[in-house]
Amino acid sequence: MREGAEGVKVRPDVGGQHTGKTGPYGLRNALAGSQTEYHSHVCAGCSCLCDDISLYLEGGRIVRSLNLCRIGVTRLLTITAEKRLPETPFPSLRESVRRALDIFTERGPVVCIGADSLDQAGIVASAELARSLRGVWVPWAFEGMSRFFEHAVRCGWATALLDEIRDRADIVVFWCVDPLVTHHRHLSRYSVFARGRFTERGAADRIVIGVGRDRTPIEPLCGYFFVVGPEKEADFIGAVAASTGARDTLGYKDLPMLLRALDRATYIAVFVDPERLTDAGLAALFEWSLSINRRGEKRMILFPLWTAGANAVGFAQASVDMFGTAWGRGFSEDLEAALRKRTWEALADQVGCVLMIESGPAGPTRRSLPDCLEDKPVVVLTPFKEPPVCRACVVIPTALPGVETEGMFFRADGLPLHAGRVECCTGKGYPRSEDVLDQMLLEVAL
Amino acid sequence: MSEARKKIVLRNGRVFDPVQGWRGEVRDIYIADGRISEPFRDPDEVIDTGLRAVMAGGIEPCCHLGTPWASLWRAGAGFSPIDRIGEIYARMGYVHVHQPLMTLLTAGAVRYAMSRIPFVDTSAWVSLDLRDLGTTVRAQRKAEFVESARALLELTGGIGVFLPFPHLKHRQRHYAQKNISAKTLFQFISSLTDADIVPIALWALPGVLDNDRDSLCLFHLSCAGAALGSEGDFERACALLAVGGSVDLGLSTGMPCMAVTAAERCSPGDLSVDMGMGAPIRFGHFDPSFNREMCRNGWRLLCLWEERWHLSLSPAGIGGCEPDAFPQAVSWLLEGHGRPAMVEEGLGGRVFGLYEVASLTRAEPARCLGLADRGHLEIGARADVSVYEVAAGMQTRDLSRAMGNCWCLIKDGVVVRDKGAFTGLKPPRRFRSKMVETRGADPRQSEVALNASLRCEHLKYAAGLDGATEVT
Numbered sequence: 001m002r003e004g005a006e007g008v009k010v011r012p013d014v015g016g017q018h019t020g021k022t023g024p025y026g027l028r029n030a031l032a033g034s035q036t037e038y039h040s041h042v043c044a045g046c047s048c049l050c051d052d053i054s055l056y057l058e059g060g061r062i063v064r065s066l067n068l069c070r071i072g073v074t075r076l077l078t079i080t081a082e083k084r085l086p087e088t089p090f091p092s093l094r095e096s097v098r099r100a101l102d103i104f105t106e107r108g109p110v111v112c113i114g115a116d117s118l119d120q121a122g123i124v125a126s127a128e129l130a131r132s133l134r135g136v137w138v139p140w141a142f143e144g145m146s147r148f149f150e151h152a153v154r155c156g157w158a159t160a161l162l163d164e165i166r167d168r169a170d171i172v173v174f175w176c177v178d179p180l181v182t183h184h185r186h187l188s189r190y191s192v193f194a195r196g197r198f199t200e201r202g203a204a205d206r207i208v209i210g211v212g213r214d215r216t217p218i219e220p221l222c223g224y225f226f227v228v229g230p231e232k233e234a235d236f237i238g239a240v241a242a243s244t245g246a247r248d249t250l251g252y253k254d255l256p257m258l259l260r261a262l263d264r265a266t267y268i269a270v271f272v273d274p275e276r277l278t279d280a281g282l283a284a285l286f287e288w289s290l291s292i293n294r295r296g297e298k299r300m301i302l303f304p305l306w307t308a309g310a311n312a313v314g315f316a317q318a319s320v321d322m323f324g325t326a327w328g329r330g331f332s333e334d335l336e337a338a339l340r341k342r343t344w345e346a347l348a349d350q351v352g353c354v355l356m357i358e359s360g361p362a363g364p365t366r367r368s369l370p371d372c373l374e375d376k377p378v379v380v381l382t383p384f385k386e387p388p389v390c391r392a393c394v395v396i397p398t399a400l401p402g403v404e405t406e407g408m409f410f411r412a413d414g415l416p417l418h419a420g421r422v423e424c425c426t427g428k429g430y431p432r433s434e435d436v437l438d439q440m441l442l443e444v445a446l
Numbered sequence: 447m448s449e450a451r452k453k454i455v456l457r458n459g460r461v462f463d464p465v466q467g468w469r470g471e472v473r474d475i476y477i478a479d480g481r482i483s484e485p486f487r488d489p490d491e492v493i494d495t496g497l498r499a500v501m502a503g504g505i506e507p508c509c510h511l512g513t514p515w516a517s518l519w520r521a522g523a524g525f526s527p528i529d530r531i532g533e534i535y536a537r538m539g540y541v542h543v544h545q546p547l548m549t550l551l552t553a554g555a556v557r558y559a560m561s562r563i564p565f566v567d568t569s570a571w572v573s574l575d576l577r578d579l580g581t582t583v584r585a586q587r588k589a590e591f592v593e594s595a596r597a598l599l600e601l602t603g604g605i606g607v608f609l610p611f612p613h614l615k616h617r618q619r620h621y622a623q624k625n626i627s628a629k630t631l632f633q634f635i636s637s638l639t640d641a642d643i644v645p646i647a648l649w650a651l652p653g654v655l656d657n658d659r660d661s662l663c664l665f666h667l668s669c670a671g672a673a674l675g676s677e678g679d680f681e682r683a684c685a686l687l688a689v690g691g692s693v694d695l696g697l698s699t700g701m702p703c704m705a706v707t708a709a710e711r712c713s714p715g716d717l718s719v720d721m722g723m724g725a726p727i728r729f730g731h732f733d734p735s736f737n738r739e740m741c742r743n744g745w746r747l748l749c750l751w752e753e754r755w756h757l758s759l760s761p762a763g764i765g766g767c768e769p770d771a772f773p774q775a776v777s778w779l780l781e782g783h784g785r786p787a788m789v790e791e792g793l794g795g796r797v798f799g800l801y802e803v804a805s806l807t808r809a810e811p812a813r814c815l816g817l818a819d820r821g822h823l824e825i826g827a828r829a830d831v832s833v834y835e836v837a838a839g840m841q842t843r844d845l846s847r848a849m850g851n852c853w854c855l856i857k858d859g860v861v862v863r864d865k866g867a868f869t870g871l872k873p874p875r876r877f878r879s880k881m882v883e884t885r886g887a888d889p890r891q892s893e894v895a896l897n898a899s900l901r902c903e904h905l906k907y908a909a910g911l912d913g914a915t916e917v918t
Contacts (some may be wrong), residue, residue, distance in 0.1 A: 040903065051904045153522030156712055159515070160720035161551055163899045168720075189899060197577060197897065198618060266617055293718065296711035301720065317517070321528060321562060324521040408558075414514045416554045417904055 036063065042419040044119075044310045044402030045072040046183045046365060047412035048190070049419075060424040069184035071363060078361045078384050079400055093396070093431055097439050100355070100379040100394045107352040107377050109335060110135035113142075114357035114367070116309030118433050119407025119419070123311065123318045125437035126357065127329070132444045136335040136351060138328035139315045140308035140359050140367045144275030146327040146342045147282055148304055149316070155286040158293045160269070160301045162189075162413045167196030168299075169269035171261060173209045175285070176276035177305045178216040181364045183412075186305070191271065192221060207261050211236075213276065223261070224254045233281035241288035268292070268300040273307055305412060308367060309359045310402075314410035348372035356390065357433065358382040381433055399430040449871050450859045453478045455489040456831060459500030464753075464805040465822035475500060477829040480859035484825055493864070495833050498853055501804045502823050503541030503830025505811035507694040508669045509762035509769065510706040511563060512545040512556035512570060516767075519717040519729040525704055525768060532564035534769050536862055538761065539832025539852035542878075544815055545570040546608055546647065546668050546766075547706075549722050550905060551898055553602035557877055565862060569815060569878040571647050571668075572604030575722055576614040578894045580626055583634045590893075592640045596882045597892035599642070601905050603879035605815060608647045608668070610708055610723045612657060632661035642882045645692065647814075651708060655682040659689065666692040666814050671764035672707065674743035683743075684750055692756040692814050697748075697775045698734050698741035698764040700788055705732035705765030732765045738788065740764070745792025748779070751802065758810040773850030776803060777842040780849075784842040800836065817878070829859040835866070 041053040054066040068076065104110045115126035116139040130137035139145055151157075165172075172191050179186035187193055192208055199205040210222035219225045228236045232250065239250055243259050252258075262268065270289070274282055285302060292300040306312040316326040323329040330336035330350075338350040354376050359367040361384045369378065369390045380392040383400035399405045402419035410416050431439075456475040461468045476483040510516060517528055526534065535543060543563060548556040548570040560568035574595060576583065582591040595607050614626040638644050648654065648662070650670035655662070655678075663686065667673070670693045674680050687693060708725040712718050718726040734741045744764065751757060761772035778785045779798040812821025819828045833854035836845060855863040860873040895902050 040901065042904065051901050149518070149522070152518075152717070154715070156714050156716040156718070158712060158718045158720075158726065160726075161514075161722065163551055163897070164720040164722055166899060167722075167897075194899075198616075198621065290712065290714060293710075293712040296709075299710070299720070299726070320517045320521045324527060326518060326521075414555055415551060415900075416558045417900070 035059070037423075039422060041422060042402065042409070042417050043068060043072040043075070044409050044419045045069070045075045045360070046310050047306065047312060047410075048183050048186050049310070049409055049411040049417050050185050050189065051417055055422060057422075057424050062422070062424065067185070071182075071184055071360075071365060074361045074363050075400070076403060079403060093436065093439065096394055096396045097436065097443055100396070101440060101443050103353050103377050103379060103393055104133055104135070104355070108133065108135065109332065109351050110353050110355050111347055111351040111373070112137045112355040112357075113369070114140045114309060114359055116140055116306075116312040116315035117357050117359045117401075118309070118311060119401045119405075119409055120311070120314050120318065120416075121407055122401060122432070122434040122437065123315050124322075125434040125441070127318065127322055129355075129437050129441045129444070130329075131331050132441055134331045135355075136328065136330040136339060136347060138339070138347070139312055141275050141306045141312055142327055143342055143344065144273065144277075144304075144306070145312070145316065146325075146339070147279055148274035149326040151282055151286045155283070155290050157286070158289055158299065158301045159303060160413070161415070162411065163196075165269045165301070165303070166190045166194040166199070168198055168267040170199065170205060171207050171209065171265040171268045173211065173268065173270040174218055174222070175211045175270055175272040176213060177271050177273035177307070178210075178212070178218045179271070179305065180217040180221075182307045183305060187221070191269070207265075209258060209261075224258050226252055226254070226258075230278045230281070233278050234284045237281060237284035237288055241284070241291055266298050268298070269303060270300065271303050271305050274304050275307065303412070307365065309357075310365070311409045313412055313414055314408070314416075317410060317414070344370035345372045348376070352376060354378045356380050356392075358384055360384070362386060381436060383430070383433070396436055397430055398433045398436060401433065404430060405432045449861070450480045450874060452490040452859060453483075453486060453488065454491045454493065454829075454856065454859065454861070456500060456833070456854075456856075457492060457494045458497055459495040459833060460497055461500045461823065462800045462804040463502060463823045464801060464809045466824060468823075469801045470499070472497065473500075475823060475831060477831070477856065477859055480829050482823055482825050482827045482829055491861070493854060493861070495854065499800050499834045499836045501539070501800070501832055501834070502808045502821050502827070503832050503855070503857060504535075504539050504761070504807050505815065505817065505821055506535065506540055506543040506761055506769070507758045507811040507814055508546050508696065508760040508766055509543050510545065510547060510766045511543065512559040512568070513547055513706065513719075513727060513729075514552050514555040514559070514721065515717060515719055516706075516729060517559065520704070520767075523704060523715075523731075526770065528559065528562050529564055531769065532566055535563075535761075536565035536855060536868070537851050538769065538773060538849065539834065539855050540566060540761065541830040541855075541857045542567045542569070542815075542817065542820060544568070544605075544811075546649065547610070547721075547723070547727065548572050548602060548604060548608075549575065550598060550602060550894060551900070552721055553604075553905070557603065560877060561875075565857065565873060565875070567876045567878055569605040570602075571606045571608035572598045572602045573608045573610050573723060574598070574646075575894065576611075576626060576631075576724070577722075578897060580614050580624055583626055583631060586634065588634075588638060591634075592638065592643055594892050594894045595643045598894055599880055599882045601895065601902070603877060605878055605880045606647060607643055608649070609665070610649045611651070611725070612648060612654065614724065628657050632658060632664070636661060636664055642880065649708070650693070655679045655686070659686055659691075662686055663689060663691045666694070668694055669696060669760070669766045670694060671696040671698065671744045672705070672740065674747070675737070675740045677739075680743040680746060683747060687747075687755045687757055690756065694758040694760050694811065694814060695744055695747065696760040696762055696764045696766055697744045698732075698737075698788075699771040699775055700734050700741065700786055701771060702734065703732050703763055703765045703771075704767040705730055706767060742788050742792045745789050746794075748798075749792060749794045749796050751806075753802075753805065756810060756814065757806060758814055759806040761807075773846045774842075776849045777845035779803060780836070780845050781840065781842045816880070829856055831856045
């Protein structure tokens with residue numbers, strides 16, 4: 001049990017799921033008559049968007065939680081942490097906004113990074129601001145996202161709802177991604193341990209395969225684990241896809257077993273972090289998926305797991321709806337041209353300052369600015385406790401979306417969920433991110 | 447006074463309303479409180495239509511705009527974004543767009559996507575997952591099946607129920623005992639009488655017309671253009687319509703288009719998504735040059751059209767995705783000269799009038815979706831009126847322009863377009879749902895909801911996030 005500054009006790013549960021009468025409803029009934037208040041919560045800590053979080057409140061404080069993983073706990077503890085930045089007004093919000101706008105005006109154009117950490121309203125507000133400033137608007141995973149969706153459009157893309165993966169996948173591959181680090185409950189809810197319609201025995205009905213640049217914590221859970229360097233990536237995928245004897249040249253002794261497992265499989269789910277794959281590797285993965293799905297005998301789906309803001313899919317949705325691309329937009333010809341080069345370096349050459357929205361509290365989901373942008377003046381919007389991970393000219397503390405304010409988030413498979421605010425966490429004086437962004441937009445208009 | 451409550455008179459219109467048998471007689475239409483009204487003497491606004499053609503607002507019976515990830519594919523393939531699509535529908539004089547595919551899990555995503563289409567009301571059918579309901583079918587437990595379908599309707603806000611496939615076939619051999627044949631399913635569904643559930647809509651994928659005609663009459667066949675691949679399919683479709691079957695159909699203009707289908711096999715460039723339908727939903731390209739007979743058969747079906755047929759036309763075309771080319775297709779219906787060879791071969795010289803067009807695009811779509819207050823201009827109906835600048839002797843090019851840019855559009859009593867331009871007024875938009883009674887049973891405890899990875903309170907889409915929901 002861990003304790004926050006104001007006595008918030010939150011017990012992390014990794015992998016637990018409610019079943020039957022001992023679940024939250026039963027417990028809620030048992031608590032009837034006591035002062036404990038039950039609150040069903042959607043955790044917006046990562047793109048798993050676990051909707052089975054139970055919080056128990058007493059006297060306006062959270063006294064117990066069920067099903068919250070360590071990432072969710074860390075996020076929740078942010079709101080009561082000692083080191084949390086003081087809320088506005090000090091300096092006043094308006095003054096901070098003006099200082100930020102001065103920077104954007106004097107040092108522009110601005111790159112707005114990280115709206116994928118916000119709820120849908122915040123994402124839209126940030127896009128509108130970037131448009132009015134004639135800047136550029138990108139998610140944290142901009143490089144990977146642009147490469148992934150460009151390949152998806154070019155080669156075609158087979159994907160699935162997480163429920164279908166849970167129900168049907170008899171082979172689960174984690175390619176350069178480790179949910180044990182970034183999406184803790186992914187394993188129990190959707191991929192490895194979850195029981196589905198045709199995977200009634202959960203993990204016993206699946207073979208888990210890991211591929212990484214290096215050893216990662218998920219390795220012990222994997223039937224086969226392959227360390228594949230970037231130089232070998234495309235060859236490795238090509239050899240697996242072709243089921244060839246290239247195993248000898250590649251030097252993996254488990255490769256024949258992997259090929260046999262893939263041959264027997266009916267449904268292969270490949271979770272991948274596109275940011276960590278080379279372009280050639282990503283292209284080879286799409287080609288492999290297409291070659292399997294073309295035959296129609298078995299199915300292989302590719303599922304990106306972004307190590308970035310929890311609402312990366314919401315960002316992609318909003319970006320597609322507003323601008324026709326999933327990875328943001330440059331609002332001038334030069335910026336759009338730089339965006340098409342799909343690298344932070346190309347963007348850094350064209351922008352003069354940064355509006356950064358922090359991606360998460362301390363931990364694996366917290367992203368730092370790319371090195372090439374570090375010398376630019378930075379304005380930071382952050383709901384998190386510690387000072388931002390970069391040297392910032394202006395820091396505007398905001399309310400934590402999905403805890404202190406309600407909003408809509410998209411699960412990794414594109415399903416929208418409404419994350420309500422927790423009653424005892426009303427955000428005190430912290431403004432909502434979209435209000436800050438709207439305020440900036442208003443000032444720009446004036 | 448709010449725009450929706452204004453009293454409006456549309457004077458001197460040539461009114462086409464198949465429900466009332468109006469074939470272009472000159473009439474005045476009275477609108478008050480967002481409904482078609484009895485005549486009154488104190489209008490707030492008078493619109494003189496100058497003998498232009500007046501119809502009820504158009505209804506799209508089958509457009510896959512809300513399917514999850516569809517917008518990504520649309521953008522990648524260079525098709526119109528969803529907000530532009532709303533504008534296209536409004537220009538064509540349409541007021542309602544219906545999405546055929548929605549599952550329990552994707553209801554939120556569908557409703558979110560549909561809420562982004564400007565100007566029009568929306569609705570969706572919720573699909574029955576035979577993997578959940580198979581036991582009730584095999585055991586002939588009708589009451590349980592109906593309760594589950596009701597629960598689905600209540601949880602998702604669907605306007606009706608939809609079957610993607612008339613059978614259940616598991617890939618795994620060891621689940622073969624759970625398979626359900628089309629014959630068993632048809633037999634079971636023919637015994638259902640619950641008015642909330644039947645008629646069930648059935649996706650007219652290739653091969654569906656091979657099933658027994660009397661059984662198919664129990665369903666509404668959705669997106670039937672793609673099922674007319676052969677002469678035999680065409681004849682079966684004609685026979686089905688002749689005995690009272692209900693069908694909606696998208697037409698091909700001969701241009702490549704985007705198409706939604708359900709298929710295990712993918713081609714390069716396709717987006718395919720497993721949504722729990724039995725087969726992946728596939729967004730791909732449709733090339734008419736490889737499907738010439740299929741394209742022609744849609745037009746041939748229209749050549750034989752009779753007023754008693756329950757046939758609706760979908761502007762979204764044969765692929766179910768793009769309404770852009772529909773005005774052109776209507777112009778070919780209305781004018782015999784200037785038709786492409788494929789269309790002329792299909793229609794065989796038949797020329798349609800606006801009365802027939804009103805039936806195909808208003809009255810019939812409203813009937814098949816169960817929208818009793820839409821698709822006609824009877825007193826008490828919603829004040830959805832479109833006015834077109836169409837006159838006798840117009841060339842197809844002018845007709846296409848007129849049908850794609852209505853002179854006036856009133857939706858729910860709000861004048862959205864006037865004198866051929868948008869007025870800037872935004873009409874109310876709703877997601878139409880069906881009122882169902884679950885007869886005391888809690889839909890959250892229904893078997894259909896037990897397998898979902900989301901808690902029931904999150905399966906039920908949060909009202910208000912997608913605008914108003916209206917129960918029909």
